[in-house]
Amino acid sequence: AQRVTQPEKLLSVFKGAPVELKCNYSYSGSPELFWYVQYSRQRLQLLLRHISRESIKGFTADLNKGETSFHLKKPFAQEEDSAMYYCALSELGNYGQNFVFGPGTRLSVLP
């Protein structure tokens, strides 16, 4: 069984403050992990994935297999970062690729 947990339902920070959205996973194989973001009235879209190791909109995420974590970080939050963030795990099985989403964290960046 696989699980993705995001302990915070809501995270509020002030503009310019650092932000960290936590994600932990349990998976028996080699995980493929993603962060998806849903801005107000927009479709769910990919923010970043661990294999690309790139920074998108100032966000980074490092896969820590020892701690089974994939926390999302940004050093200086902006108001436009306010959105719903989902951590997702992809597994590849005989049936194809399946994505499982965590419960999500709503980030609110205050002015």
Place this chain on the structure above:
Amino acid sequence: DTEVTQTPKHLVMGMTNKKSLKCEQHMGHRAMYWYKQKAKKPPELMFVYSYEKLSINESVPSRFSPECPNSSLLNLHLHALQPEDSALYLCASSPDGTGTGELFFGEGSRLTVL
């Protein structure tokens, strides 16, 4: 065209109606997905089609019937739904469903069952 398009955007139906949700992509993706999303909840997987064959059915009730007429189209046929089936239904696609490709989502079809 790098989008997943879903129609209709909104649908209201009675419990005895038959309706369909449609999804289309022209990115050459070979895996297509239906997810159900209730308010303030994450998307829940319903069905996966890989190379036009149903590969995952997450124990979805038979009142939901998926169909993949070709590699660009995905339908979800609805019949005898219950009010608790009201939700946002998301379609997504990924390049081939066999690797680490990302999911591309449509905007969703918001379904209300009366």
